[in-house]
Amino acid sequence: MSYAGKTLHIDLTSGKVETKPLNMELAKEFIGGIGLGMRLLFDHSKPGTDPFSPKNPMIFVTGPLSGTMAPSAGNSYAVVSKSPATGGIAESKAHGFFGADLKRAGYDAVIITGKSEKLIYVFIDDDSVQLMDAERLKGKSSHETEEAIKEELGDYYVRVMSIGEAGEKLVRVACALNDEFRAIGRTGMGAVMGSKNLKAVAVRGTKDVNVANLEEFKEFIKMIHERMKGPKTRKYRTLGTPENVLVLNALAALPTRNFTQATFEGAEKVSGEYLNERYIKKIIGCATCGMRCDHIAFVPEGPYKGTTARVEFECLWALGPNCGVDHLDAVIEAISQCNYYGLDGISTGVIVGFAMDCYEHGLLTKKDTEGLDLRFGNPEALVEMVKRIGSRKGWLGDVLAEGTMRAAEKIGKGAVKYANHIKGLELPGYDLRGLKTAALGFAVSFRGACHLRSGAYSPDVKGSVDRFKLEKGRGKIVMDLEDQYNVIDSLILCKFSRGVYYDGLKDMAKYYTLATGIKMTAEKLILAGERINNIARLFNIREGKGTREYDTLPPKIMTVPIPDEGIAKGSCVNQKEFDVGLDDYYEVRGWTKDGIPTVEKLNELGLNDFAYIVKGKIEKSKKGAK
Amino acid sequence: MPATHARKFVSADPNKCVGCAVCEYACSMVKEKTYNPTKSRIRTVRLNPFANLAVTCRLCEDPPCVAACPRDALTQSEETGIIMVDEDACNGCGWCIEACDYGAVMLHPETKVVYICDLCQDQGKPQCIEWCPEGALELVTTDILAQKARRSIVRKLFQEAMKAVPV
Numbered sequence: 190m191s192y193a194g195k196t197l198h199i200d201l202t203s204g205k206v207e208t209k210p211l212n213m214e215l216a217k218e219f220i221g222g223i224g225l226g227m228r229l230l231f232d233h234s235k236p237g238t239d240p241f242s243p244k245n246p247m248i249f250v251t252g253p254l255s256g257t258m259a260p261s262a263g264n265s266y267a268v269v270s271k272s273p274a275t276g277g278i279a280e281s282k283a284h285g286f287f288g289a290d291l292k293r294a295g296y297d298a299v300i301i302t303g304k305s306e307k308l309i310y311v312f313i314d315d316d317s318v319q320l321m322d323a324e325r326l327k328g329k330s331s332h333e334t335e336e337a338i339k340e341e342l343g344d345y346y347v348r349v350m351s352i353g354e355a356g357e358k359l360v361r362v363a364c365a366l367n368d369e370f371r372a373i374g375r376t377g378m379g380a381v382m383g384s385k386n387l388k389a390v391a392v393r394g395t396k397d398v399n400v401a402n403l404e405e406f407k408e409f410i411k412m413i414h415e416r417m418k419g420p421k422t423r424k425y426r427t428l429g430t431p432e433n434v435l436v437l438n439a440l441a442a443l444p445t446r447n448f449t450q451a452t453f454e455g456a457e458k459v460s461g462e463y464l465n466e467r468y469i470k471k472i473i474g475c476a477t478c479g480m481r482c483d484h485i486a487f488v489p490e491g492p493y494k495g496t497t498a499r500v501e502f503e504c505l506w507a508l509g510p511n512c513g514v515d516h517l518d519a520v521i522e523a524i525s526q527c528n529y530y531g532l533d534g535i536s537t538g539v540i541v542g543f544a545m546d547c548y549e550h551g552l553l554t555k556k557d558t559e560g561l562d563l564r565f566g567n568p569e570a571l572v573e574m575v576k577r578i579g580s581r582k583g584w585l586g587d588v589l590a591e592g593t594m595r596a597a598e599k600i601g602k603g604a605v606k607y608a609n610h611i612k613g614l615e616l617p618g619y620d621l622r623g624l625k626t627a628a629l630g631f632a633v634s635f636r637g638a639c640h641l642r643s644g645a646y647s648p649d650v651k652g653s654v655d656r657f658k659l660e661k662g663r664g665k666i667v668m669d670l671e672d673q674y675n676v677i678d679s680l681i682l683c684k685f686s687r688g689v690y691y692d693g694l695k696d697m698a699k700y701y702t703l704a705t706g707i708k709m710t711a712e713k714l715i716l717a718g719e720r721i722n723n724i725a726r727l728f729n730i731r732e733g734k735g736t737r738e739y740d741t742l743p744p745k746i747m748t749v750p751i752p753d754e755g756i757a758k759g760s761c762v763n764q765k766e767f768d769v770g771l772d773d774y775y776e777v778r779g780w781t782k783d784g785i786p787t788v789e790k791l792n793e794l795g796l797n798d799f800a801y802i803v804k805g806k807i808e809k810s811k812k813g814a815k
Numbered sequence: 816m817p818a819t820h821a822r823k824f825v826s827a828d829p830n831k832c833v834g835c836a837v838c839e840y841a842c843s844m845v846k847e848k849t850y851n852p853t854k855s856r857i858r859t860v861r862l863n864p865f866a867n868l869a870v871t872c873r874l875c876e877d878p879p880c881v882a883a884c885p886r887d888a889l890t891q892s893e894e895t896g897i898i899m900v901d902e903d904a905c906n907g908c909g910w911c912i913e914a915c916d917y918g919a920v921m922l923h924p925e926t927k928v929v930y931i932c933d934l935c936q937d938q939g940k941p942q943c944i945e946w947c948p949e950g951a952l953e954l955v956t957t958d959i960l961a962q963k964a965r966r967s968i969v970r971k972l973f974q975e976a977m978k979a980v981p982v
């Protein structure tokens with residue numbers, strides 16, 4: 190049985206540590222990963238808690254496959270909390286090695302609350318949990334921290350997840366990194382750690398992880414390994430996700446200069462092809478995963494000679510085309526600086542792009558930038574701004590460290606026009622003006638702008654729908670994808686491997702059963718996916734952020750048509766079609782026009798206990814409608 | 816008795832190994848019927864993203880581990896070169912662990928006696944090789960290793976030569 194059967198509770202204020210048995214009923218209903226984490230968040234948080242309050246819990250969750258040999262799922266964990274970026278639900282997953290050790294240490298979840306007086310790190314050594322002094326690690330990068338902790342503990346197989354200076358300084362887009370470069374990237378989890386004075390979590394797990402049916406499990410993973418060598422993972426094994434640069438550019442869907450254009454004249458120079466030919470020195474893998482996808486770049490010459498970073502499309506796009514920078518050396522340096530300070534590379538790139546836009550339009554002056562020529566395409570300015578955000582340096586660094594939503598308010602003068610975020614989370618690299626299923630998917634995503642909450646760009650990019658239109662029917666497409674992705678993120682399968690489950694949810698249900706011994710079907714899994722989406726929505730509603738007025742698109746997407754000559758010219762999302770999309774989505778979800786789950790829907794999903802959250806709200810919105 | 820240079824052992828190709836530890840998981844699955852890399856007979860090392868290698872017993876010609884054991888608990892099979900552990904004689908003192916340059920001898924966390932790669936004799940062939948997704952592991956002899964090294968250096972030399980004197 191591959192659940193550990195135990196949760197660990199650490200209060201950093203009092204230093205109290207206790208373990209409790211895992212509530213198996215909850216585990217069955219919410220699987221693990223983000224699902225179980227979000228359900229536990231309800232039990233451990235009160236409405237209206239500030240994300241930086243000691244009372245905001247940070248929940249580490251493994252999945253039912255973590256610690257097993259399941260390729261990609263064996264090495265994973267998730268973090269769930271309340272987001273300092275959005276004020277709503279936060280969740281992020283990471284692979285590497287850390288998650289497997291957390292499971293082997295014997296935990297399905299670790300719930301950290303409180304705030305330490307001094308900077309510390311938590312060392313989970315199987316059953317023993319210690320709070321260790323980390324004052325000397327202040328200001329150190331994740332990589333330095335990891336090395337220092339391994340040295341101190343005298344064990345190079347200890348796995349470490351930690352924050353850099355950005356997290357310590359409560360930069361709202363701070364990430365946490367494990368195993369040098371795998372990120373709990375989005376929704377500001379590094380800052381929540383910082384608010385707790387928690388520099389790192391180190392873990393050594395030495396216990397066995399057993400599956401219910403070893404023989405069949407073995408056959409199943411053998412099959413997955415074989416499929417991983419096949420066409421469904423080709424992209425990740427060859428050029429990697431940077432392949433998207435030219436694909437999206439050809440579709441006029443590559444946001445350029447903070448979503449000013451949708452094609453980039455410098456695309457070739459930042460393409461996956463060019464990157465691989467010139468910079469990628471090795472492609473490596475995470476524990477248990479035979480696919481190997483980590484493209485490790487090395488800058489061979491110039492001012493950034495010797496810089497090394499793992500490069501994926503999203504960060505490359507955010508810090509490259511989105512800032513108008515066509516200089517890969519500088520983009521790789523900027524990515525490596527994001528790692529150094531512990532910043533979400535997507536959000537950081539979008540923030541810098543926003544600042545450049547403001548500068549070009551005179552909303553920020555050379556005085557504000559302290560002499561920095563912050564125009565689009567300036568590679569040095571890009572790298573410098575990343576550093577300033579990571580350390581909150583200067584007036585501008587400090588303002589931008591708050592994220593685009595808050596920075597736009599502070600800068601004023603209509604800067605909101607240039608702020609590309611949804612619910613406070615910055616947009617990833619898909620131009621929603623010409624990818625309208627994605628536009629709907631990103632708008633309704635519970636963690637804010639995100640391509641990985643539904644992958645709703647894929648029907649647009651594949652051409653299975655008219656991507657320049659938002660019409661009835663898209664709601665169902667988005668919902669089905671969301672529910673599937675919720676399952677994937679609760680089993681914590683790597684999304685790069687999603688294509689190898691040829692029978693989709695049926696394969697995943699079998700996987701789950703072989704590992705846990707608990708009967709599971711595709712139908713039950715997808716229902717769990719729906720339950721998870723609803724509980725996330727409930728959390729956001731509880732925090733006053735979960736209704737229709739929060740399911741929005743940035744002004745640029747709604748008002749500035751794509752200017753580039755060609756297929757996408759003139760496209761943007763208008764209010765009318767957006768409303769059609771939202772209405773359609775809420776209807777298939779069984780939610781009110783205001784985007785609130787009905788009591789009937791909650792009953793259907795076994796979420797009756799949470800009806801109190803929606804009751805008053807539904808009546809209010811009905812009255813409003815009259 | 817076969818010539819000693821014919822003995823075979825598991826070796827990882829540094830250019831192919833990606834540090835994924837699939838071999839560790841496979842080893843614990845096959846030998847221990849569980850998933851636990853801390854019970855694996857092959858271990859991966861990642862010094863940095865570019866330097867990854869799985870390491871296990873190399874069935875030394877004159878094995879220092881055997882020589883180091885004060886209780887004669889280790890013997891080398893004349894036929895295969897595999898190091899055999901007499902579990903009753905071993906008291907877990909760790910002299911052999913210190914003697915092995917490759918970290919290939921380890922103390923088993925439960926039995927508290929040492930354990931070493933035995934080439935999965937009960938399985939027919941080493942299962943780490945079967946599972947390695949990169950084809951990085953091979954059963955080699957020292958002869959084969961030398962051949963490989965020769966071929967790769969000559970290939971490299973000719974590449975340089977080709978650049979200098981275009982044909």
Ligand code: SF4
Pocket residue numbers: 827831832833834835836837838839859868869946947948949950951952
């Ligand atoms: S399975 Fe193969 S590639 Fe992976 S660590 Fe072991 S030897 Fe290296």
Ligand code: SF4
Pocket residue numbers: 871872873874875878879880881898914915916917918919920931
């Ligand atoms: S255990 Fe170490 S010293 Fe002994 S034969 Fe194997 S590699 Fe040589």
